[in-house]
Each structure stands twice: as structure tokens, then as C-alpha cells.
Amino acid sequence: MQVPAPFEYARATSVQDALELLERHGPESHVIAGGHSLLPMMKLRLARPEWLIDINDLAELRHITEDAGVLRVGALTRHAALLGSDVVGRLFPIVHDAEKVIADPVVRNRGTIGGSLGQADPAEDLTTVCDVLRAQVVIVGPAGERVVDVAEFHRGPYETACEQNELITEVRFPIRTGSASAYEKVERRVGDWAVAAAGAAVQLGDDGTIADAAIGLTALGLEGLATDAAAVLVGQRPSEDLIAEAARLAAEASSPVEDQRGPVDYKRHLADELTRRVLRRALERVGATATAA
Amino acid sequence: MQVTMTVNGTEVTRDVEPRLLLVHFLRETLGLTGTHWGCDTSNCGTCVVLVDGEPVKSCTALAAMTDGHEVRTVEGLAQGAAGGGTLDPVQQGFMEEHGLQCGFCTPGMMLTARALLDREPDPDEATIREAISGQICRCTGYATIVRSIQWAAAHPAAAPTEQEVVA
Numbered sequence: 388m389q390v391p392a393p394f395e396y397a398r399a400t401s402v403q404d405a406l407e408l409l410e411r412h413g414p415e416s417h418v419i420a421g422g423h424s425l426l427p428m429m430k431l432r433l434a435r436p437e438w439l440i441d442i443n444d445l446a447e448l449r450h451i452t453e454d455a456g457v458l459r460v461g462a463l464t465r466h467a468a469l470l471g472s473d474v475v476g477r478l479f480p481i482v483h484d485a486e487k488v489i490a491d492p493v494v495r496n497r498g499t500i501g502g503s504l505g506q507a508d509p510a511e512d513l514t515t516v517c518d519v520l521r522a523q524v525v526i527v528g529p530a531g532e533r534v535v536d537v538a539e540f541h542r543g544p545y546e547t548a549c550e551q552n553e554l555i556t557e558v559r560f561p562i563r564t565g566s567a568s569a570y571e572k573v574e575r576r577v578g579d580w581a582v583a584a585a586g587a588a589v590q591l592g593d594d595g596t597i598a599d600a601a602i603g604l605t606a607l608g609l610e611g612l613a614t615d616a617a618a619v620l621v622g623q624r625p626s627e628d629l630i631a632e633a634a635r636l637a638a639e640a641s642s643p644v645e646d647q648r649g650p651v652d653y654k655r656h657l658a659d660e661l662t663r664r665v666l667r668r669a670l671e672r673v674g675a676t677a678t679a680a
Numbered sequence: 681m682q683v684t685m686t687v688n689g690t691e692v693t694r695d696v697e698p699r700l701l702l703v704h705f706l707r708e709t710l711g712l713t714g715t716h717w718g719c720d721t722s723n724c725g726t727c728v729v730l731v732d733g734e735p736v737k738s739c740t741a742l743a744a745m746t747d748g749h750e751v752r753t754v755e756g757l758a759q760g761a762a763g764g765g766t767l768d769p770v771q772q773g774f775m776e777e778h779g780l781q782c783g784f785c786t787p788g789m790m791l792t793a794r795a796l797l798d799r800e801p802d803p804d805e806a807t808i809r810e811a812i813s814g815q816i817c818r819c820t821g822y823a824t825i826v827r828s829i830q831w832a833a834a835h836p837a838a839a840p841t842e843q844e845v846v847a
Binding site: 388389390391392393394395396398419422423426427430439441443467490491492493494496497577578 | 681697698699701720721722723725728734735736737740741742744745747792810811813814815
């Protein structure tokens with residue numbers, strides 16, 4: 388039987404209250420939202436917080452709001468709510484692609500976007516999605532609010548810019564006209580972590596060339612975006628040859644490790660193939676047709 | 681600490697350790713052993729109960745986090761007194777279509793099915809399979825579970841229990 392080590396529990400009534408509780412109970416206090424990453428770690432005694440600060444009552448962190456040029460998503464927004472949101476699907480189809488393959492439907496009822504990003508598991512899907520969409524994370528702490536780019540937020544496996552006495556409150560996605568995105572993952576079975584996954588976003592210029600592109604990889608040993616791969620796309624007309632070249636560079640930028648989910652050459656092959664697929668799909672969604680090779 | 685929640689329509693208040701998981705609160709503190717405790721890692725889904733109408737894996741929730749909420753377990757599916765009440769169409773469906781063999785996954789499967797049908801009374805097969813995809817059955821190959829849920833969708837009014845038929 389897996390049981391967490393003893394801890395004290397407090398339920399926050401507001402963002403301010405959560406910050407005060409974190410401050411009062413010190414470095415061994417930890418925020419809990421959906422709990423689907425933290426509780427399993429506590430059961431395995433990989434995490435042993437002395438205090439849990441439950442933020443599930445903070446309705447002010449549960450919003451999906453389309454503003455001028457930006458989609459604001461509250462940190463406590465559940466995976467299921469993201470998947471059920473029409474505005475999210477319309478503006479950022481990559482989020483729906485990813486959410487369909489994050490854990491399973493029951494887990495998605497509890498897990499949150501803030502929790503996923505905060506956990507920063509290297510095989511976590513939303514980090515890649517946020518990278519590709521060049522999202523920003525809003526963090527509040529004793530010194531007030533700050534907004535950091537996802538690239539800066541994510542400091543490596545299980546490490547982020549959010550300090551122990553701070554709280555992730557919102558994720559902001561810039562809305563770009565003439566753009567689309569896609570995500571695809573290979574997993575051994577429903578609910579498993581990715582063997583490998585890739586995400587891409589593209590923006591088309593008025594002349595039909597690619598104005599901007601971003602490519603990210605999950606569970607493939609790449610921190611941040613595959614910048615060289617995206618760079619070859621910019622200024623070019625979409626074509627199968629171009630997609631193949633970008634995918635080749637993305638695979639080259641990956642550095643997968645062999646584990647029970649597969650050997651290195653297989654994972655590098657997936658980096659190539661999945662990058663092709665997400666680029667094709669993102670281009671299709673934005674209305675471009677890649678000319679055949 | 682003290683927690684108060686509504687379980688199958690009845691308000692309960694108990695003193696618990698903050699680290700007590702919801703599944704153990706239901707099974708051991710309240711004696712409601714219909715909720716099964718399986719993998720302990722939020723993979724198998726036999727511990728699924730409804731919290732405020734939504735399926736949740738109760739091995740990965742604290743009783744403390746459920747304070748103030750409404751829980752429905754497999755014991756709360758049938759309407760009326762135990763033995764003499766009316767089975768939920770989902771329970772009837774699992775009987776009609778042999779939706780279980782060993783029965784270990786059944787409580788979680790039935791509650792997920794109930795939540796699905798509450799949200800979507802006439803789901804297609806793909807929707808049913810997606811809804812139960814976070815739950816593992818090692819007996820049926822899922823085919824009869826899918827048929828059981830389809831049966832329940834086709835018979836939304838609770839069917840009489842065998843006892844009532846006999847009476």
C-alpha cells in the first residue's frame with residue numbers, strides 16, 4: 388500500500404491567502420492542484436512536503452479568456468476544460484491534439500495546465516505545446532506579479548522559474564493571424580508517457596510563404612525549440628522537400644536516450660517522422676498545400 | 681482534521697489524517713468496500729468514483745481535498761434500499777450483456793459509464809471506448825463492457841430488479 392508521509396493540510400481561499408500560507412509554512416510547503424503528479428510522487432516518498440496548500444477552490448484561476456491578441460488560461464484550468472473549449476480548439480488546435488493524448492479522460496478531469504507546466508516532467512506534453520506557441524507564464528509571489536516566456540520558465544527536468552513561495556496563476560498564448568499548429572505523440576498505450584512526440588506552429592504570410600515557424604519535441608532530449616529546423620522553413624513556400632529538410636534537422640537536434648520505451652535510433656526516427664506529420668497538418672490547417680516533392 | 685462530504689446523498693463527517701486517500705476513506709473509514717483499490721498509481725481506474733458528478737481516481741485524491749464535495753460510489757448507483765431497490769440502467773446493462781467476469785474493474789467502469797450517459801445519453805461506440813480508456817479490464821476484452829453501456833443507453837429508465845419481477 389502506497390501512503391504519503393504525514394503532512395499538514397491547508398486550503399487556500401484566494402491567491403493572496405495561498406501566498407501567505409506558502410510564506411508562513413516555509414520551504415517544505417507545497418501547492419497542490421489536481422494532485423495527479425504530486426500525490427503519486429508523495430506515495431513513492433519522492434516528495435515529502437510538510438504542508439500541502441490546496442488551491443482547488445481558487446475559481447479566479449479557472450478561466451479561458453480571449454482578449455485582444457492573447458488567450459489567457461487560468462493555471463487551475465483542467466485538461467478536460469481545455470479539451471472541451473471551442474475557442475482553444477479554434478485558435479490553437481495543437482492544444483486539442485495534445486490534450487487528447489495526455490493521460491486518460493479520468494485523469495484529465497483533475498490535472499491542470501499550471502500543474503503540468505510546474506511539474507516540468509521531460510516527457511510532459513504541454514511544455515512542448517507552450518514552447519511552440521511561445522506562451523508566457525504569469526507567476527505571482529511576495530514581490531508581486533511577473534510574466535516570463537516559457538523558454539525562460541522551463542529550466543530543465545522538474546525545474547522551473549516558479550519559486551517555492553510563488554504561484555503560477557495564468558498561461559498566456561499570443562494569437563497570431565494566419566497561423567495554425569499541430570501535435571502528434573507515439574505512446575505505448577493510453578495514459579502512458581510519450582515514447583516521443585512533436586509539435587509545430589506555422590504562420591503564413593500574405594504571399595503564401597512561411598512567415599514564422601516553431602518546432603518542439605517531447606521526450607527526445609531537446610530543451611526548448613528546434614530553431615535550426617524552423618529556420619529553414621521561414622521565407623519559403625511550403626513543399627514536401629522543405630518539410631523533409633526541417634524534419635531531418637529536428638531529428639538531428641534531438642538527443643534521445645534508450646529506455647524501456649525504445650532505442651535511440653527508433654526515437655530519432657520518430658523525431659523525423661512526427662515532425663513531418665505535424666508540419667503537414669499545421670500547414671493544411673492554415674490553408675496551405677505543400678507541393679509534392 | 682475534520683472532513684465533511686456528501687456520500688451517496690448522505691452527509692458524513694469524520695476525523696481523518698490529512699494524508700488519508702479518498703479510496704481508503706471510502707473503504708475503511710466509511711466501510712463502503714464497493715469502491716475497489718487497485719494499482720494505487722492512477723492507471724487502472726477501478727477506484728473511480730464520481731466527485732461532483734465527474735469520474736475521479738480516488739487513489740489519487742485526498743479525503744481532505746474532497747471536503748465539502750459530493751461523492752457517488754457504486755453503492756449509490758441503485759435507487760432505494762439495498763436489495764429491494766431499482767438498479768441503475770448501467771448496472772442492469774452489465775448484467776444483461778455480461779459486462780464483467782471477475783468484477784474487479786466493474787465499480788469504476790460503471791461509474792464512468794454513469795457519468796458519460798449523464799453527459800451524453802446516446803454515445804457512439806468510439807465515445808464509449810474513449811470514456812473508459814483510462815480503466816483496465818483484464819477479463820472481457822472490453823467488448824461486453826461497451827455493449828453493457830450501449831444497453832444502458834438504450835434503456836434509460838431503470839429496469840426493475842429480479843426481486844421485484846419475482847414479487
